[in-house]
Amino acid sequence: MSELIGPRKPELKLVSTAPPVTGEAGLPAQDEMPFAVVEGEPVTELPRDLYIPPHALKVFLEAFEGPLDLLLYLIRRQNLNILDIPIAEVTKQYAHYIELMHDMEFELAGEYLVMAATLAEIKSRMLLPSPVASDEDEEDPRAELVRRLQEYQRFKEAAQDINALERLERDVSQATAKVVERRVVTKLPDITLKELLIAFKEAIERSDMFTRHHVQREPLSVRERMSQVLVSLESKKFTEFSQLFDSAEGRTGVTVTFLAILELLKESLIDVVQSEPYGPIHVRVAKGSESQEAITADA
Amino acid sequence: MDQSEIKNILEAALLAAGRPLSLDQLVGLFGKRSAPERQTLKEVLGELAFEYKDRGIELKEVGSGYRIQICSSMSDWLTPLWEERAPRYSRALLEVLSLIAYRQPITRGEIEEVRGVAVSTNIVRTILERGWVRVVGHRDVPGKPAMLGTTKRFLDYFGLKRLDELPSLSEIKDLEDLNAELALPEPSPQSGLLDELEEDSRELIEQAGVETELPDEKGGDVVSLAHPEVN
């Protein structure tokens, strides 16, 4: 079938004329009215091999996704091999289209014109006689164009493939059953200790406390114990001093509690009462410092 | 058309619709000419209901028609599906909480003094509700402001035995680059989709070429970056 299988290296022959068009009998008689004016000349007839029903021309042109798409169309329509484009012919046809679009005041994207220039350039390069010696190394001037066309064609096909995939909404849909009882549980946000420390650092830095207080080992255990002592005091009027200590905590624990009591005393948060020398010491929350029952979150 | 085919269509329709379908609507699926008898459809629906016995779903007739619904016996199992994640805590909340931890017992006014801005009631309520802090007393000054302190639950949450396991101020001060390592909750900017995830993307560029999964914020995950091209 194909005696046309060529030599190893493609022969870069110029196809300068359009494939002869015969069979004109089939041309519909729609050419009474000029549908375009080119350089003042009314055009009543489209180039035959470009025949498109005039009313459809706009839709036709809109159907192209740019110059590469149009070129691909021209090539495929003529059953030409993309790897052996008869550049002169394709350029001619392409130019016709550009003209048409232009004449119809079809908003012509700049890309189309760039392509026209590219084609013209390739054509002229192919017309130049190439030195015989360097023939082997000479790259086919069409190579880059062919590469781009192929690259575009793959994604044009890929788009069709993707379009053919079974997809939601069009082909399949998510199956759902009604949930009558839906219990929504809100998950509380988590924080990390690190986040907390950074927040503290920044709050402190802003407040200048580093400079005022000088950096010191914060007696945090004392602070914590202050809270604990306050809470343990809140229910009773007086608590015996000794009850605030837990001997199981050892010396450090006792010291911490003692410091906490002193600190609370200093801040007037508690009263310490001793009715007689060496008598039992009692501690109570300073008047007005009692916790209101209202908001206790944890015991 | 045999009954099993009808059954397939009815089941598919009920699961696709997401709303109850009346008998008329079910008949309407079959077009005018080939529509089965209403009686046939009812029988098929009966079969369907029977098939769902001992399953997690059931066919139920409600006011506006038939629907397939999840059995109430399943609802305990499914609660993880509806778990909502509350928005992350604000920077302000973290600061308030940290100040209570380090400076307890402390009043709201004292917190405000340090932070230089008012402490919102919401923040206080949130950390009280969370059980991290509690009112440990009231300061004997006009207004008798509540003093706040941390709870055992606070220690448990952060895995501390005692409060003094928290680093000291000087230790914190050394953590200069702590900030950089940690993505702190900032008020999230309502940026356009395009700007979203810019942060992630830096990372991604570095990893480009490697198979990567990014956590998704909104749009779903970025899947494998490996080149899918097949030649």
Added chain:
Amino acid sequence: MDQSEIKNILEAALLAAGRPLSLDQLVGLFGKRSAPERQTLKEVLGELAFEYKDRGIELKEVGSGYRIQICSSMSDWLTPLWEERAPRYSRALLEVLSLIAYRQPITRGEIEEVRGVAVSTNIVRTILERGWVRVVGHRDVPGKPAMLGTTKRFLDYFGLKRLDELPSLSEIKDLEDLNAELALPEPSPQSGLLDELEEDSRELIEQAGVETELPDEKGGDVVSLAHPEVN
């Protein structure tokens, strides 16, 4: 817990969620202590898939997990249920999407290079809003153009588990290998050329009408009018 109980829970969850559920999410339904092995869950899912054979529904694994979906063979039957027709996407949009899918991460400029034509902002907005693609980074060149990549939602929508399930791209042939390939077709038959061309353009016009979403009050409905044959 026996397998049939697990199966009921999985089925109920998949139908209740209304979105794909990952294996992790399915494991998560069972709580920490009683969670079955992942392998068991996979087996049960396999059983479920098997049970759905010859039904109007199927179990499908997509990007973000498993979902129960209505088979495409049912879609003709169910058209009466939908008030709106499924959205159609233009050829341009699909081309852009396929470039992102196969060449990610890719910038808009790179897409334009391949297509030889500008990418409309509308297209980019649409695919971002649908959550099919997202910005995964910025190319380190002047202007720092955003690089786009596909999301799990893209996979979900097109029923793919992973990107490598995309149809493979056609090959690029080297001009050097031309002669091997050069089974040049016969010069195009001249006789029927005009008819052929007319046919061509008709086809193109049809495509244009459908795919570019020209307002097609009449033409568009033709497709959906075809009622499934009832035997």
